[in-house]
Amino acid sequence: MSAFAYEDIGVVDDRLRRQFDELVSGMCKALNDPKRLLIIYALRSASRSVGELCDMLGAPQSNVSQHLAVLRDRGLVEADRRGNSVFYSIRYPELVDAIEILRSVMGKEAERQAEVRL
Amino acid sequence: MSAFAYEDIGVVDDRLRRQFDELVSGMCKALNDPKRLLIIYALRSASRSVGELCDMLGAPQSNVSQHLAVLRDRGLVEADRRGNSVFYSIRYPELVDAIEILRSVMGKEAERQAEVRL
DNA sequence: TGCGTAGATTCGCATGTGCTTATGTGGTTG
DNA sequence: CAACCACATAAGCACATGCGAATCTACGCA
Numbered sequence: 001m002s003a004f005a006y007e008d009i010g011v012v013d014d015r016l017r018r019q020f021d022e023l024v025s026g027m028c029k030a031l032n033d034p035k036r037l038l039i040i041y042a043l044r045s046a047s048r049s050v051g052e053l054c055d056m057l058g059a060p061q062s063n064v065s066q067h068l069a070v071l072r073d074r075g076l077v078e079a080d081r082r083g084n085s086v087f088y089s090i091r092y093p094e095l096v097d098a099i100e101i102l103r104s105v106m107g108k109e110a111e112r113q114a115e116v117r118l
Numbered sequence: 119m120s121a122f123a124y125e126d127i128g129v130v131d132d133r134l135r136r137q138f139d140e141l142v143s144g145m146c147k148a149l150n151d152p153k154r155l156l157i158i159y160a161l162r163s164a165s166r167s168v169g170e171l172c173d174m175l176g177a178p179q180s181n182v183s184q185h186l187a188v189l190r191d192r193g194l195v196e197a198d199r200r201g202n203s204v205f206y207s208i209r210y211p212e213l214v215d216a217i218e219i220l221r222s223v224m225g226k227e228a229e230r231q232a233e234v235r236l
Numbered sequence: 237t238g239c240g241t242a243g244a245t246t247c248g249c250a251t252g253t254g255c256t257t258a259t260g261t262g263g264t265t266g
Numbered sequence: 267c268a269a270c271c272a273c274a275t276a277a278g279c280a281c282a283t284g285c286g287a288a289t290c291t292a293c294g295c296a
Contacts, residue, residue, distance in 0.1 A: 009170050012156055019221070020152040020159075026227070027220045032150045033284080034138040038130055041138075050243055052127050063285065065244055075227040084242055084293050092226065098219040102145045103137070105210045109144070109193040151254080168273060181255065183274055202263055202272055 030074045035059060036067050037099065039088075043077065044096050047089035148192045153177060154185050155217065157206075161195065162214050165207035 030036060035057060042048060042056050054064050068088060071077040076095065080087045090096070148154060153175060160166060160174050172182050186206060189195040194213065198205045208214070 009166070009174055011176065012160065012174050016159070017152070017156065020155045023217075023220060023224055024150060024152045024155065026224055028146065028150045028155075029283095032142060032146045034135070034142045035284090037138045037141065037146075038135065041134070042130065048127070056127055056130055058129065060286070061243070062245085062287080066284080069244075075230060081243095081293085086243060092223045094219050094223055098216045098223075099141075101212050101216040101219070102141060105212055105216075106141055106144050108210065112193060147253095153254090178256075179273070180257085180275085184254080187274075199263085199273095204273065 026074050027076070030071055030076055031095075031099070033067065033070075035063075036071060039064075039067060039071065040076070040090060040095060040099070043088060043090045044093075047080070047087045049085040049087050051085065053088070144192050145194070148189055148194055149213075149217070151185065151188075153181075154189060157182070157185060157189065158194070158208055158213060158217070161206060161208045162211075165198070165205045167203040167205050169203065171206070 031040075038057055039053060042053060048056070050061065050064060050068065053068075054061050057064060068077065068079075072079055072088075076091060077088050078091050080089070149158075156175055157171060160171060166174070168179065168182060168186065171186070172179050175182060186195065186197075190197055190206075194209060195206045196209050198207070
């Protein structure tokens, strides 16, 4: 594979590279955990307090708070204090769309793998 | 928050839980690395050999092969041996759509954070 | 002011992940 | 066959990440 092909191929430029670095550390990393996906899913239709999310997930409070911190620091969810509780809501509903695409791809891939095994 | 609220809230069932477990280990984990995103992006328009991808990413061959193994094991890319080289292509173009949604959300969030700092 | 509740944060640990170096393997060519 | 090429894989290390336990902070109320 000679260096002549470089022009045909195109080396990825640093701008795109940096953008994907940020994309991973900002969004993908936040979606890379089942509980965080469940949280986003739980907030899909309504905002919830931390206690409610703990009940829904069946996870200890500190754990849920830690996951919420990850989502909050990256701006994916919004915290709103009401009295003694803190209610969370998703800031970008499109996120759910992206997750749905991944779910659909996962479904197709599961089918394919089932076929292969025949 | 009393246990009475359970009926209003709804505990997430094990089915959804397992599905998100698989979603993370199957798809999200694969997308949780800048180089793997670059690989998918590079394969967006055409299939590429490992050597070409190495040139495009400017990464050592073993490293690229390892990333390709991650994508291949999860069925996100397809390997096709032609002579002495192996050409890879993406199996599900929708993946790029999902990535684009995340990119757009990242853009919005960057704007928002810039506003906050004013 | 003191107490109780809801939530956030810190710490230590076990586990996972990416990278480099080194080696193995399939296919082509002489 | 041997030499070579493109690629895959294994080993080891440095670093990140999720978790539970404990502690800290903010708010409401008597």
